Amino acid sequence: MASRGWRRPLASLPALALALLLLAVAAAAAGSPDRTAPSRPPLVLPLTLSYPNASRVASSRSRRGLAEGGHPSARMRLHDDLLTNGYYTTRLYIGTPPQEFALIVxxxxxxxxxxxxxxxxxxNHQDPRFQPDLSSTYSPVKCNVDCNCDSDKSQCTYERQYAEMSSSSGVLGEDIVSFGTESELKPQRAVFGCENSETGDLFSQHADGIMGLGRGQLSIMDQLVxxxxxxxxxxMCYGGMDIGGGAMVLGAMPAPRDMVYTHSNAVRSPYYNIELKEIHVAGKPLRVxxxxxxxxxxTVLDSGTTYAYLPEQAFVAFKDAGNVSQGSNPTQGDFHGHRGSSRPTTGRSPRQFG
Structure with a gap:
C-alpha cells in the first residue's frame, strides 16, 4: 500500500480508483484465456465495513444493499477500514481446524x-497468529530448485519489499484454505507464507496479513486456476464511502449486459493494467x-494501494479542475492532495514501476 497512515487524499480519487478497479475486473476477464470449464462455481469472499464511528443503521443499510444485489454468488460482503487505514480486507481460514485471518486484498x-x-x-494484529502445530493438515514446502531456502536448506522461504518501505519474510507452507460458509467452492490446499518478520506499516497495521491476487505462481488466484x-x-465491487464493504468473487460470474470491457495486456506488464486515455472531472476532460x-x-490497477497516483502534469490539472468544480460548494473544502514524484508506485507490490 502506498501509505498506511491516513492522510487526506484528493477529494475525487476514491471515485477514480473505484472506476479503475472495476475496469480491472473486466480486463482480467477479457484479457486472460479461460483455462477451465465455464461451469466452475465462483468463489465469493467478503470485504467488511469497519468505519470507526459506524452506526448500526449504516451497517444494516450495507447488509440490505448487498442482499438486494444481482447474482446470488456476489452476496458476501467485503470488509473495509477505508477511513482509518485505506484498505479492504477479507476473511480467510487456514488449517484443520480452521484458523481465521483478516487479509488485505x-x-x-x-x-x-x-x-x-x-x-x-x-x-499485534486483529487475530491470533497461525499455529502450524495445531493444524493436522499443515506441511512445510520443502527446499527445492525453484525456491529460496532457509539456513537449514530444509524449507522454502519468501521475502517481499514494498513501495512504502515495509517488508515481510518467512517460510512457505501448504495447508487447507477455506473461504467461508457462503462459498460454493470447497476448501482447497494452497501454498502461503508463514511470516517470521515484518517491518514498517505491515508491523503496525490492524489486518493480519496480505491476500495476493496478482499474476504469479504463488498467487492464490493462480493456484486455484x-x-x-x-x-x-x-x-471486486466496493460499496462506496456511504455504505462500505462490498464483495469479491474468485472465478467467473455472469456479467451485466451493459458491462464495458477493456483489455489488460499481460505481456506488457505482470500487473493488471489498462491503457488510460483521459480523465474527466465534473464531466469535462482534463487538458493533458x-x-x-x-x-x-x-495504468496499473492495484486494490492494495490507498491513493491514486498520477503523472505530475495530470495531477496538477486534476487538482485545479477539482478546485474549480467545488468553487460553488464551499462546504466541500479545498480540493488538494500530496504532490510527489511523477513516478507512480504500487504499494503492495515488491517492485516499483514507471
Whole structure:
C-alpha cells in the first residue's frame, strides 16, 4: 500500500480508483484465456465495513444493499477500514481446524501470508497468529530448485519489499484454505507464507496479513486456476464511502449486459493494467497529453494501494479542475492532495514501476 497512515487524499480519487478497479475486473476477464470449464462455481469472499464511528443503521443499510444485489454468488460482503487505514480486507481460514485471518486484498502482489506463531518480529494484529502445530493438515514446502531456502536448506522461504518501505519474510507452507460458509467452492490446499518478520506499516497495521491476487505462481488466484477449480477471472465491487464493504468473487460470474470491457495486456506488464486515455472531472476532460499515461506498465490497477497516483502534469490539472468544480460548494473544502514524484508506485507490490 502506498501509505498506511491516513492522510487526506484528493477529494475525487476514491471515485477514480473505484472506476479503475472495476475496469480491472473486466480486463482480467477479457484479457486472460479461460483455462477451465465455464461451469466452475465462483468463489465469493467478503470485504467488511469497519468505519470507526459506524452506526448500526449504516451497517444494516450495507447488509440490505448487498442482499438486494444481482447474482446470488456476489452476496458476501467485503470488509473495509477505508477511513482509518485505506484498505479492504477479507476473511480467510487456514488449517484443520480452521484458523481465521483478516487479509488485505491486494491485486498488486502475489504472495498470501499470515503471521506465524514463531514470529519474533511481528506486530499485534486483529487475530491470533497461525499455529502450524495445531493444524493436522499443515506441511512445510520443502527446499527445492525453484525456491529460496532457509539456513537449514530444509524449507522454502519468501521475502517481499514494498513501495512504502515495509517488508515481510518467512517460510512457505501448504495447508487447507477455506473461504467461508457462503462459498460454493470447497476448501482447497494452497501454498502461503508463514511470516517470521515484518517491518514498517505491515508491523503496525490492524489486518493480519496480505491476500495476493496478482499474476504469479504463488498467487492464490493462480493456484486455484491451475487446480481447475475456478475460472481464470475474479471480480471486486466496493460499496462506496456511504455504505462500505462490498464483495469479491474468485472465478467467473455472469456479467451485466451493459458491462464495458477493456483489455489488460499481460505481456506488457505482470500487473493488471489498462491503457488510460483521459480523465474527466465534473464531466469535462482534463487538458493533458494522453501519452503521459503510457509508461512501461500502463495504468496499473492495484486494490492494495490507498491513493491514486498520477503523472505530475495530470495531477496538477486534476487538482485545479477539482478546485474549480467545488468553487460553488464551499462546504466541500479545498480540493488538494500530496504532490510527489511523477513516478507512480504500487504499494503492495515488491517492485516499483514507471
Amino acid at each position: 491486494d491485486s498488486g502482489s502475489t504472495v498470501t501470508y499470515v503471521p506465524c506463531a514463531s514470529c519474533e518480529q511481528c506486530g 491451475d487446480k481447475g477449480v475456478i475460472s481464470d477471472s475474479f471480480s 497529453d494522453p501519452r503521459i499515461f503510457d509508461g512501461k506498465h500502463g
